[in-house]
Every structure is written in C-alpha cells, then in structure tokens.
Amino acid sequence: MEFEALSSSELSAYLRSVPAVYALLNEPGETGDLDIAEVGDGNLNFVYFASNARAPERSVVVKQAPPFLRLVGKSWPLTRHRMEREVAALQRFGALCPQHVPRVYHADSDLFLMVMQRLSSHRILRQALMDGIVYPKLAAHLSTYLAHTLFYGSDLFLAPDVKKHAVSDAVNTELCKITEDLVFTYPFEDHPSNVYSPAFPRAEIERLRQSPALRLAVADMKWSFMNDAETLLHGDLHTGSIMVNEDETYVIDPEFAFYGPMGFDIGAVLANLLLAYFSRDWHDREQDTALQLHADGVPYRDWLLEQVSAVWSGFEKTFLKLWRVHESRRKSHFIGDDPGGVCVEAYRARFMRRLLAQSLGFAGCKMIRRIVGMAKVADITSIADHSLRAAVEVRVLRCAERLLVERDAIDGIAQVLAIAREAQAGGRAS
C-alpha cells in the first residue's frame, strides 16, 4: 500500500482516540479543536505540532516515519521500524538524562508514529548560533548529556551480558548505512550525491580524493564506526538535533541510535561548533556582530571556540566523575583490582586521551561531509557570497584534515582550538 501522509483531520481524530494524549491536549472535561501544523524540515520524517485551538500552550509534537528517506523521496526506501529505534533511544536516554531529553507520551508501532513533548520556548541550536546568541549553560548541558549517555551505555557501567544484549537490540542497519556512505565514503569519491558550492576550488576536490594521509584517517574512522560497539549513541548529534533556550537544552531525533564508538557523538557536537565558528566571517558581517562583545567581553566567534573547549572539558570531567563514583561504589575496577590506584587513574587518563583522538577523527569526517557531501548545514549554505563561502569551506576542510591526520598526536583540547585558529588565519595550510 502506498504511503500517504496523514491529513490534519485524520491526525486530529487519531490523537483524540489516545486517552493519554487527549488528556494532555485538553482541560479535564473539555473537548477543543486541534490545530495541526506540519513543521518537519528534517531529512527523514514527517513532523507535526498538534495544539488545542483555544489553549495553544497545550501542544504536542507528532512524528511519523514514512517508508522512505524524506530528503530524497520514494526512490530511497527506508524501513519504518526506525521509529521504534528512535522511541527506544528516547526512552533510554530520557531515563539516563531526563533534563535533556524530550518525553515520549505515546508510541504507535502500527502507524510508526510517536507523540512527544513540545519544546515551545526552545529554538534549534544551529539557527540560534547563526543568529549569534550566547547560551551560558549550553556547554554544561551538552557535556552532562554526553557524559551520562555515553558512560551508562558502556562496559564501564553495564554488566557484560546486559551490554552485549543491548548491542544486539540496537542494531540499526539502514541508518548506519546512510552514515557509512554519506559521511565516510561518498565525500571522498567522484560520487553523484556530492554537491560543491559554486566557487569551491577544484583542487580541493582532488585533495580530498587523493591525499593518502587523509583517506587513511577517514578509513580508520569508518572502520571504527562499523566495528566499535562501545555505547548506545545518538548517532546524529549535530546542532540541528539540539534545542535550546536560556535555561534548558534538549537533544532530539535519535533515530540513528546504535551501539558505536563514543567519539562519534562527541565529534558531532565539536564538528558543528567548529562549522559555526568558521561561518562567522559571513554571519558577523551580516549581523554586524563581529565586534559585539558578550557579557564577558568575548567576541561571538571566540565564544564558539570556547564552547568547543568547554564541551570537551565538561564532558571529560563529568565522565571521569561518573566512572570514579561507580567503581568506588561497586568496589571493583574495569582493569581489575589496583590497591594503590595508580594504574586505575593512569588508565582513565589514557582512555580519555584515546577518546579525544577518536572524537577529533569523527569531527573531521563530519565537517568534510557537510562541505562536499549531500546534506549541508545552514551555517555554510546561508553564505550568499560565493567567494567567501568557498573560502570558509576551504578553512573548514583544512581544520578537518588536521584533526583527522594529527588526532593521535593531539594532547589536549587547547591544541584543537589552536588548529582551528590557524585554519581560520590561513596558517599552515599546505
């Protein structure tokens, strides 16, 4: 049967038939009309706001998975069971980190549809960063989210049998395949899905395809993505999957969730902050924010780099704390007993350094695919000046390449900031 998106009246009727949802949308004893608005701008699904027409603050989000990739259309079929994966991930992440994950009110496994919390006072982070808004709690929230979700899904916390069954339950072949192709493979090939901006230099395309050091690093990251079942990942944690206001931060849309390498989620956040950073050449000019100093006297561009540092440092600190507290309570260590504690702490330091390198490798891959791959980001595509856009894109690529190639030698997040600044200044571009 051909898939048809639900009409407003069909969706209204459906939502009235679900008591839990009905109670959220109406005052007790009242039956109001529902306003339905299709708002999906995502790549995958249909998304609606359903609100009480007389009390619009009573509102929910409805998300339905069509049997194809919405960005491309019916020519790219996708299983509708991805909705079950997303519901399971939202519930799992919500249990681990309720303050940063929207609540699921209802899930329908026949219609591949769910009803979830409406975040009506929140904006998509990507757009807010383009607008030059400072969120003082953002880095603390994101690092908390990352530390809790990545730690509690891993062998550092779960019993080995529980973890192995969780890996098995979270297999997500179709959506992983999209990442394997669009992030790790096509951008480095002469592939029809690639899109280059009008003034993008031809020599950069060749460089992406023919630089052995870069291709090897990307292949390492692809192998890691496909093989390292370290924890339950969000799987697509860019700034379009984050909603913010002054006080709150929510991570949405985990349909790509699967058991993969921890650095993939961290790298996605870092990559998108860096894309925002490099795009300031345009947005500062448009908004005249270049010289606008924020409360602490820092230009917005620098505030973005500070977030790169703060997200990693906050993550590292919180993750290590969760790890230490857990092992202290359990009275045993992942590495085995260590009465002096020297080896345990040395292993933690090594683990975090390895994780930083892994995160930077994934960040590099995600930056590159946003420049030359099919799915772009508005930070970059909104740059109307072709020549400036190409210059920004080349800086992103230079930074990404260095993160990938030098990742194992980078010994702290400060070095990442230095690499970004050098790429911005055009320095060390060979």
Add this chain to the structure above:
Amino acid sequence: MEFEALSSSELSAYLRSVPAVYALLNEPGETGDLDIAEVGDGNLNFVYFASNARAPERSVVVKQAPPFLRLVGKSWPLTRHRMEREVAALQRFGALCPQHVPRVYHADSDLFLMVMQRLSSHRILRQALMDGIVYPKLAAHLSTYLAHTLFYGSDLFLAPDVKKHAVSDAVNTELCKITEDLVFTYPFEDHPSNVYSPAFPRAEIERLRQSPALRLAVADMKWSFMNDAETLLHGDLHTGSIMVNEDETYVIDPEFAFYGPMGFDIGAVLANLLLAYFSRDWHDREQDTALQLHADGVPYRDWLLEQVSAVWSGFEKTFLKLWRVHESRRKSHFIGDDPGGVCVEAYRARFMRRLLAQSLGFAGCKMIRRIVGMAKVADITSIADHSLRAAVEVRVLRCAERLLVERDAIDGIAQVLAIAREAQAGGRAS
C-alpha cells in the same frame, strides 16, 4: 533436573536412532555393536569416541555440553546453549575453510549434543610440539584458516547489514565472560583462581599487578575484546584446539566463537607457539632434541620461532590476496573509489600493521594468563624441575610484557622474533 552424563548404552542407543550417524558407523545392511570411550580432557564438555566394534575405522566424535564448566564443576554453571554456538561456528568456519574444520554430522538442540568427524590419524598440536615434531605444512594451513575465517566474517567482505545481524546472532555472553575474567582481569589481581608454580618469584606477581604500562596495555586489550566486533572469531585458538598430522591441520572446539577483534585469534596462535618455544629448555633436555637438527638443519626451538613468523606472514599474504581479489571483483573498495590505487594499498598496509599490533597485545595477555592464571598449558606444567619452570615462566612474562607495551611500535614480525630471543637470552629484562 540434575544433569547426568550419558552412559555408554544410552549413547549407543541414541546414535543408532539417528539415521545419518547410523549410516556412518555401519556397513550397509549391517548392525554392529558400538564401542564408546569418554575421552574429554577439555575444560568445558564431555567428549566421546563412538566406533563400530568390528570396524573401528568407522568412528565419530560425540560432544555434549553439561550445564556447567567441566573444569570447575557444578559450582560454575554455564548455559548448555553454548553447544548451538559451537555447531553454528563449526558450520560457518567449515563453509569458509572446509579443509581445516571437522564436519558436523548431526546436532541435537534438546540434548545439547553433536556428532562430528573423528580425526583419528591426527594429534593435538600442543602435545606434538612438546614431543618436538615438525609439521612442514602447519604454518601454511593455520595462516590459510586464519585469513579465510577472519576476512569473510568482516566488513571487508560482508554487506554491512548482513555483518550487523551476524554480530547480533553470535552474542556469546557467558563464554566471553570467562575470557574477560580469566585472561584480562584475574591474572593481574590477587585473585583466588590464580595459580603460581612452586618456585615462581614473588616479585613477578607484584610486577604483574603494579606495572602501570603493563596494566594499561592489558586494559586496552580488554576494552578491544569487549567492544571491537570485527569478525566471527574462534575465540579460543590455542594449540590444544588444533589437530594435526603430516598432511592436514584441523581447528576444533569453537564454542567461544563471537564477533570480536581479529587479532584475538591470531594472538592466540602466536602466544601458544611462543609458549612452546620458551618451554624447550625443558623438553629439549628431556628428549635430548636440543641438538637434533630437522630436515632443513634448524634446531626445534628455532623451528618454533619460524612458525611464529610463517603464520603471521602467511596470514598477511593470504588475507591481502582475499581482500584485493574481492574488491577487484566487486569493483569497489572499503575506503571508497581510488582511481590511482595508492590510497587503497596504503590503507591495506596500515590495516595489517594495526592488526599485527592488536595480535601481539592479545598474544601477550594469553601468555600471561597461561603462567599465572587458572588454566595452564602442558608445555609449561610438564616442566618437573621447579626452578627451571620458574625461569621459563619469567621469560614468558618478559616477552609477553614487551609484546603488550611495545606493540604499537613493532613494525614487523621479525621484531617479535628478536624480542622472543632476547627474553630467552635474559637480555633486556629490566
């Protein structure tokens, strides 16, 4: 219901009731008595030879899993479903490499029992190596087995969805837990399961527990074992799981099979060849083989080291050949298109170097557990001279430690041989 091992008459009656087995054990139209002999000396299962009493060349092996670890007894319960895992692995490996895997004639998922090919002219490799026997084809056979099983289970060959479901189907929590504990954890703790030989130096115990470089390297390997779902492994590929004669080599007992890091199987083979090498101080003396030169004029001890080199080199060559042929046929590469082929070949070289390092790390862990852990190897335990045994054990530990700690800097198998020779000579022991 309490488990009772089958009596001879029960097993005879059972085997007669299975037509496929009956046909193997009897001439057409004949019904002979069966001789049943319990021969299991393994750690896990009950194993029987069932033979036609009048035509003993008509013979099969019967293997049954009791609901516990046989080595320890009923106090260590284990799911009997491990037999299904073993049957599935034998069938998979048999399809990939029929010349090196015994055939399964019959599997009974109610009795957790299987009937398989009897290898009557073959010996367990460990015992044969203790006896100083040269097998000219051994390294070629083992490298072929390793290359085929490790390559065809991986993302280098399988479609990504097939691979992910294979990972899920091969989850083997209980037997992986045994490895996680007995190989990667207990040997480095003050754990009651550890067993130290009578003259084993106390300082060596402290060194294993308190050397940060060693503990970190072992923790890295434990993390890799638990997270890197690279291919379907045998999971316990020591020289007691290999049967040989002059012309043939078979790999048996894959009940530990699961999706894990490729280097775990390779490391197991290398570790056990090295254990055999270090044990020659005793066996050469006992057998007076020290100066016996084999056909090619090489002392047995050196022949063992040559096998370390030949297994790795043969594996590398065959694995690369399978990889190149597959990608050439498929007209696509794991890393994506690469018209010049330079990046593809550079990635293959990098992949093999990473795999050698991983294999050496696992080899080191497996050598250490055989010295201080619960499950020993006869190469070492048969050394009746306490002082000599302790000296051999310390050399094994020195070699293992260097393989673990230096693994990322080792750039070829020749360096491994040099490390083994230095440990044997007592050189560079700090």
